[in-house]
Amino acid sequence: MKASYVKPFLVATLVVLADQIIKIWVKTNMGPNEEIHFLGDRGMLRFIENNGMAFGMELGGELGKLALTLFRIVAVVAIGFGLVHLIKHKYHRGLIMNVALILAGALGNIIDCVFYGKIFGYEKWFHGKVVDMFYFPLIRGHYPDWSSIWAGKEFEFFSPIFNLADAAISVGVIMILIFQKRYFKHEEPEPVSTNSEVVEE
16 A cells, blocks of 8 residues: 555544444443543543434434434445545645544544444444433523523533534534635646747737
8 A cells, every 4th residue: 555545544443443432431331321521520430322413413213223324334445446546646745634523533433334233232233322422511501581482491502412423424514614714725727838939020
């Protein structure tokens, strides 16, 4: 394998490995909704599983679950080919590394969906649940009384519970959006030089 391919795929592999190590540890050492606090009430591990998308969102039903898993597999294959294309055509290294993060995150969650149900004995192949654990409720409070719809209700930011794979996808996408002008910089073609001489009359 050429050197230009090694670094992005190595990064993707390490992210997937780290993601799976964390998930398996949480799955085998914590009970559902059990919490381990490491930043007081503002940062913790909370073990949950979801049937669907990133950050705890779900797409319900057995058919919906299977469709989402198959879609993820197709998406990962497409992202993988896209990454190879970017490397082959020598796109910006930052773009390549961020696409590698997106690939790693998507693959990390696919492993849960495809294998976890069967490995841990609660579902069949392709129907596993995604393990989430990182929870950072940075701001907590209540909506003001003048808020007619949410008056008095609890407010929390940031409420989603996510995993390392979700974080890798988010970082990759956000970095591409922030630096898109640099990554997709349009280079003007060099003027074509001619050897013809201008003959003056």
